[in-house]
Amino acid sequence: MSSLQGYVDRRVLLILQDGRAIVGVMAGFDQKSNVVLSDSKERVYSMEEGVEEIPLGLYLVKGDMIILIGELDETLDQAVDLSSIRAEPLPPIRY
Amino acid sequence: MLIFSVFKTLTDQQVTVELKNDLSITGVLKSVDQFLNIRLDNITVLDETRHPHMMAVKNCFIRGSVVRYVQLPAEHVDTQLLEDATRREAQTQTKR
Numbered sequence: 614m615s616s617l618q619g620y621v622d623r624r625v626l627l628i629l630q631d632g633r634a635i636v637g638v639m640a641g642f643d644q645k646s647n648v649v650l651s652d653s654k655e656r657v658y659s660m661e662e663g664v665e666e667i668p669l670g671l672y673l674v675k676g677d678m679i680i681l682i683g684e685l686d687e688t689l690d691q692a693v694d695l696s697s698i699r700a701e702p703l704p705p706i707r708y
Numbered sequence: 709m710l711i712f713s714v715f716k717t718l719t720d721q722q723v724t725v726e727l728k729n730d731l732s733i734t735g736v737l738k739s740v741d742q743f744l745n746i747r748l749d750n751i752t753v754l755d756e757t758r759h760p761h762m763m764a765v766k767n768c769f770i771r772g773s774v775v776r777y778v779q780l781p782a783e784h785v786d787t788q789l790l791e792d793a794t795r796r797e798a799q800t801q802t803k804r
Contacts, residue, residue: 616739616747616769626765630774632729634761646771658761680727680774683751683765690764700760706728706774 617642620684625650627674628681632703634658636685637672646676656695658703663696680706710797714790715740715778724754724779725770731759733768744772 620639627635627648637653653672657665715737724734725746732755735748749767753759762768 616741616745620769626762628729628761656761680729680771681768683762683768685764686766687764689766693763698760700758703731703759703761704729708728 617646617648617682620682624685624687624690626681626683626685627679628683628703629674629678630680630706631678632705634703635669635672635674636690637669639682640671643676646679648674648676648679648682650674658698658700660699660701662699664698664700666695709742710793712740712742712744714785715744715746718780718784721781721784723748723781725775726777726779727770728774728776733762733770735767738767741772744775746770746772746775746778 621641623639624636625639629635634656635650635653636656637650640649640651642648650672653669655667655669657667719737719739721737722734723737724732725748726732731753733748733751733753735751738747738749740746747767747769751765751768753762756763
């Protein structure tokens with residue numbers, strides 16, 4: 614789990630077990646990979662309309678809910694027009 | 709533990725990881741730990757039009773418990789060695 618160190622203070626995308634996607638700046642983490650995000654937003658994907666961003670503020674996500682942590686390329690992310698993206702939400706995981 | 713060692717020998721190789729939410733991610737294996745958590749660099753998602761969620765993500769950390777399959781580069785796996793090692797491991801486990 615030590616490999617999360619490189620993500621601190623970076624803008625990251627978390628994908629959770631239920632398929633939710635949350636972006637935010639990683640403020641910290643611990644050995645159980647619980648993660649604290651600052652300035653976080655949930656991105657809600659749908660086929661009917663563009664991506665909706667719901668501001669969540671400071672968020673603590675339990676490590677066992679997280680399935681993936683990705684480092685966002687900020688310039689690439691800002692270049693994407695979220696309102697034009699239509700996509701199914703990610704499916705929840707099934708064991 | 710054996711599989712952990714196998715993954716360690718595969719660092720810097722291109723692998724495809726299929727997750728339990730049916731997402732497939734291809735990337736260069738950067739590191740792996742004892743939970744088989746995986747770090748991938750330079751990733752691309754299979755069927756990016758259907759899953760645009762990770763367009764701006766270049767490297768990621770995947771929790772080991774949500775991995776369904778890892779597709780390995782066959783030319784970098786010594787199957788004979790692996791076969792022998794798994795047999796040896798199975799033997800020591802039955803002895804215990």
